[in-house]
Amino acid sequence: MKKAHIGFMAVAAVASLALSACGGASTGGGASENSVVIDMWSGSEDDTAALNAQLAIAKEEHPELDITMRTAPWGDYFTKMTTNMASGNMACISGMNSGQLSGYTAGFQALSEADLKTAGLDAADFAPGALEILQNKGEMYGVPFDMSTMLVYYNADQLKAAGAKTPEIGWTFEDFEQTAKAATTKGKMGLGIGMGDFQWQALPISRAGVQPVTEDGTLDLTNPDFVKASEWYGDLVTVQKVAAPVASASDAGWGENQFSSANAAMAVDGTWNAVGYLNNDPGFEAGMAPLPAGKNGSLGLVLGSGFGLAKDCKNKDAALKVLGSLLGQKSQDYIATSGRSYPARLSSQPLYFETIDAKYRNQVKSTFEAAFENVQGQRVSDNWSKVGTFIQPNLVSVYNGQDTMAKVLDSAQQQFAK
Structure with missing residues (x-):
């Protein structure tokens, strides 16, 4: 995909x-x-x-x-x-x-x-x-x-069939939950849950309005706002049940694959995959929207x-x-x-949109422009690659209800905040 x-x-x-x-x-x-x-x-x-x-x-x-x-x-x-x-x-x-x-x-x-x-x-x-x-x-x-930055991609056909509201620029996390719940029907899920660093962290970062690393590179996985938002994300599987649990840690692209195979109505992925999702193999009508806004607005990573x-x-x-x-x-x-x-380069960006199929061009342009309005450079700690390697397999246990996001983040903080 x-x-x-x-x-x-x-x-x-x-x-x-x-x-x-x-x-x-x-x-x-x-x-x-x-x-x-x-x-x-x-x-x-x-x-x-x-x-x-x-x-x-x-x-x-x-x-x-x-x-x-x-x-x-x-x-x-x-x-x-x-x-x-x-x-x-x-x-x-x-x-x-x-x-x-x-x-x-x-x-x-x-x-x-x-x-x-x-x-x-x-x-x-x-x-x-x-x-x-x-x-x-x-x-x-x-x-x-x-x-690039992260977006929410959606299956417009699936949302329409379920009578769910379509994501749009300016939507909120309340809107997101309503759409995910409405689209979870007839064996289909509202969201493909993420396993990759960017795919699972994007919604918690936007919801909390904070990154899990401070500006000076200090690991901050136990920041209360980030922990709360991350627990909310895990609860989408275990409590709200709008996303299916991940089969194994080897399913690194689980959420994206669930979406591209039309088993989930939404997924979070990067702008770099926009064209691929619009021209998906199953042939469903796809769309995209910026990350939903939390209480402090929408925060994305550039x-x-x-x-x-x-x-x-x-x-x-x-x-x-x-x-x-x-x-x-x-x-x-x-x-x-x-x-x-x-x-x-700012002056070159309009040329990119000219390469997009005319029927998608306006949506891609408006979504990209809105998504890049409030972004921060990704902050990483010196041990950041080790953090991701540790957290990813543990997400399987979180999504299966065998562990909590708070415990996983605390464990990572204890091991890698050096």
């Missing part, structure tokens, strides 16, 4: 040969002051072609520089980055995803306004919240090429991927110029017109 997305993907194994073959070619990502190496993950031949198109733009704009790009599959990419960080051999420019950043900040240099100016970039060129995507503890370690500079890059000014081209108007317009992802 999920479509390949340049910011969230797994990629062709053949690409790893390019990265491993070049891994020891130069110290600090460049053999000379005119050489700039770019490392990036890629998910398919199409993804590699898209990266090469952006590389061509950088080469055209900076013919005086020798610019090369190395690619590898998602998992291999980060394994190689770990090795390169340890050896001081990161490429001068490296791709980075918001969810992975906390584990790799030691390898990147913080970027200043002066750095952006050297790159020919202006913070005002990017959508509100976009430059928070690759920030950690208040420092910016990269500039995003795309941005997510995405981009490029940063290695801390040990020997030719920083040249790398910044290339960074500017990779994130400049031409490259961002290319990403937008290809329909591959939603660009971070």
Whole structure:
């Protein structure tokens, strides 16, 4: 069901040969002051072609520089980055995803306004919240090429058959519960419950109006408001019974699959999957809405991927110029017109909507614009990846009524708040 997305993907194994073959070619990502190496993950031949198109733009704009790009599959990419960080051999420019950043900040240099100016970039060129995507503890370690957030997707046919209210911009959690209850009928569920970090946390964060990590990177899973909202989320399965329990921890995409197979009327997933859900295989009429609003409004996370500079890059000014081209108007317009992802540059975003089928275009545009109105960059602790690895399998016990969300969050807090 999920479509390949340049910011969230797994990629062709053949690409790893390019990265491993070049891994020891130069110290600090460049053999000379005119050489700039770019490392990036890629998910398919199409993804590699898209990266090469952006590389061509950088080469055209900076013919005086020798610019090369190395690619590898998602998992291999980060394994190689770990090795390169340890050896001081990161490429001068490296791709980075918001969810992975906390584990790799030691390898990147913080970027200043002066750095952006050297790159020919202006913070005002990017959508509100976009430059928070690759920030950690208040420092910016990269500039995003795309941005995304979480939405509620719904099966309009199922809601209509059940006489349930259709989600819309400005709806509340009371509206959400009414829709979920009404749609839970005739063997169908109102919601596909989430297992992935973003999929299960999105509604509790919006309901509580707070993230489970503080601005300075301190783990805050036991924040009373977040715990209360998370317990409400678990109760959708055990108390309100508008969602089916998850069969096993291996069902990482349980909620999304329940929705895409027409067994659940709603699911929470990212904007990156909008086109895939609209053109779903069962052929039901799908729609989307921003996250419902809690007592303090609706709060979403702004997510995405981009490029940063290695801390040990020997030719920083040249790398910044290339960074500017990779994130400049031409490259961002290319990403937008290809329909591959939603660009971070504000002026390029309207071009993305032109790639959407005309019958969905207005809904996608209005939903995206509303969803991105109140977003924060995702805050993560130093042990954030371990937190997710611990919580996910325990969600099965929560959804089956064998454990409570409060206990799971408290246990994670005790183990990983270090």
